[in-house]
Amino acid sequence: MDRPIFIAEASSNHGRELSRALAFVDAAADAGCDAVKFQLFKIDRMFAPEILSRSAKHRARRAWELPVEQLAPIAEHCSKRGIAFSCTPFYREAVEELRPHVAFYKVASYELLVDDLLAACAATGKPVVLSTGMATMEEIRHAVSVLRRAKAADITLLHCVSAYPTPAAEANLAAIAALREATGCKTGWSDHTRRPAVIERAVHHWNAAAVEFHLDLDGTGAEYAAGHCWLPQEIAPVIARIREAAVADGSGFKEPQPAELADRDWRADPQDGLRPLRHIRAVWEPAA
Numbered sequence: 001m002d003r004p005i006f007i008a009e010a011s012s013n014h015g016r017e018l019s020r021a022l023a024f025v026d027a028a029a030d031a032g033c034d035a036v037k038f039q040l041f042k043i044d045r046m047f048a049p050e051i052l053s054r055s056a057k058h059r060a061r062r063a064w065e066l067p068v069e070q071l072a073p074i075a076e077h078c079s080k081r082g083i084a085f086s087c088t089p090f091y092r093e094a095v096e097e098l099r100p101h102v103a104f105y106k107v108a109s110y111e112l113l114v115d116d117l118l119a120a121c122a123a124t125g126k127p128v129v130l131s132t133g134m135a136t137m138e139e140i141r142h143a144v145s146v147l148r149r150a151k152a153a154d155i156t157l158l159h160c161v162s163a164y165p166t167p168a169a170e171a172n173l174a175a176i177a178a179l180r181e182a183t184g185c186k187t188g189w190s191d192h193t194r195r196p197a198v199i200e201r202a203v204h205h206w207n208a209a210a211v212e213f214h215l216d217l218d219g220t221g222a223e224y225a226a227g228h229c230w231l232p233q234e235i236a237p238v239i240a241r242i243r244e245a246a247v248a249d250g251s252g253f254k255e256p257q258p259a260e261l262a263d264r265d266w267r268a269d270p271q272d273g274l275r276p277l278r279h280i281r282a283v284w285e286p287a288a
Helices: 018-030 049-054 056-064 068-081 092-098 115-123 137-149 175-183 196-204 232-247 258-266
Strands: 005-009 035-040 084-089 104-107 128-131 155-160 186-191 210-215
Touching: 005 018, 018 035, 018 068, 018 210, 018 232, 035 068, 035 092, 049 056, 068 084, 068 092, 084 092, 084 115, 092 115, 104 115, 115 128, 115 137, 128 137, 128 210, 137 155, 137 175, 155 175, 155 210, 175 186, 186 196, 196 210, 196 232, 210 232
Parallel strands: 005 035, 005 210, 035 084, 084 104, 104 128, 128 155, 155 186, 186 210
Antiparallel strands: none
């Protein structure tokens, strides 16, 4: 299989602090990730006024909003660290606000039903990654059709279970293959389990092309207490193991490998069953 890409989701754990946001870029790069992702939302554009008027909890999420003016310095720092910058737009205008900065768009599970948002992302010509938590296959097929009609250049679907955290027994990783078969898209896994074995199973058994996970720096982020965010020292060895295992796949063409070439002549000779081959015996001398 191809090398899977790893996307670190900073989510709302940056606390609106640019220095902390840049530290997320560093942590993701140091852990071996290919991309780091943030979210661009405005609470007044995310939740209906009926909800905000009744819920102080939802109103408090204004403190989680990523300032638009931080996009450029975050993108610049990603470029310096050699890691892709991505962000999730949660309102239509955010697509254009992000366009100069992001390598790809990520659409969240909760926005999967919003055709206008999907089409706007696709129309930019940038790749689109779409999480599919809570969705039916019919809803997912419709979302893919919207993206394709809008000329999406590159679509990746992430199987996702929108529970924070997700019990490992409910991960339903087989859906990675089901999504791939139903849509013809690249598919991957958006992790909320915080279980190394689940991520490794998604990659090694179900051929996840991408893995997204929530990251916190130090356990103080706004979402860490929920239990679905990884710390850098937890996720780095998982990524390293998967990278190491991927190197072992090879081409699949059966032929002697460089490390074993020297032993080929020391196989048993077919004439007498003794080692090494007869032409080696005639000239062999022990090393000094």
